[in-house]
Amino acid sequence: MRLISKLIGVALLLNASAASALVLDFEGFAAGTIIDDEYFTTFGVTISAINSGSSPDIAVVFDSNNPTGGDSDLGAPFAPAAGNPFGSISPGNLLILQENNCPASGCVPDDQGARPAGTISFVFENAVMIESLDFFDIEGPEIGDVVLYDALGNTMATFAIPDTGGDNFWARLIMNVDGVSAIDVNMGGSGAIDNLQFSPVPVPAALPLFFGGLTLLGFMRRRRS
Secondary structure, eight states: OHHHHHHHHHHHHHHHHHTOOEEEOOTTSOTTOBOSSTTHHHHOEEEEEEESSSSOSOEEEEETTSOOTTOGGGOSOBEEOTTOTTOOBOOOEEEEEBOSOOOTTOOOOOBOOSSSOEEEEEEEEEEEEEEEEEEESOOGGGOOEEEEEOTTSOEEEEEEOOOOOSTTEEEEEEEEEEEEEEEEEEEOSSOEEEEEEEEEOOSOTTHHHHHHHHHHHHHHHHHHO
16 A cells, blocks of 8 residues: 555656646747747747738747837836736747848847737647736737637637736736647737746656556565465
């Protein structure tokens, strides 16, 4: 009985470690970098964008410490929106829908100001638990939604994007939905996102160890009898 208890404990411990949260924070990339498959090798995530205007269908990195494109409203630091308990932050890089075409020399980040602006999509190689996503500079008329899908493309949940209170404010959308294979972030207007937090949902890596231990225990008992 003690052996079974120990095996269960090991299984739970290993599974908890395997399912620790991951965060896409877009750090380590230069401002203007187009983000699409940069996170596939590490996290199994592909990112794409659809722009509602005539602008390119790309999502790019925006450095909130050095705002460009006249977007001082996306400059750090950001004050917390009403009801946001997490305080002021300086998040560094954000992800935006690019408004203008990019010359050969590279993109100058400028967030799409049309209403609606468009969609940033995340597709996961394996199902995950979506925990939260941060939003910046979202004003009332610009509110869109976040739609979560399962592996078959069925809608699992829809969340309204929080109103951050306007320029240089931020809010965190808490979701905590399990078994998600894709996300559409439908931006109602200008603004940015950051810190997509999620956890893998693998078949518990410790289960083979657990069941193997049970088999061994049964074999030992048969030998004793």
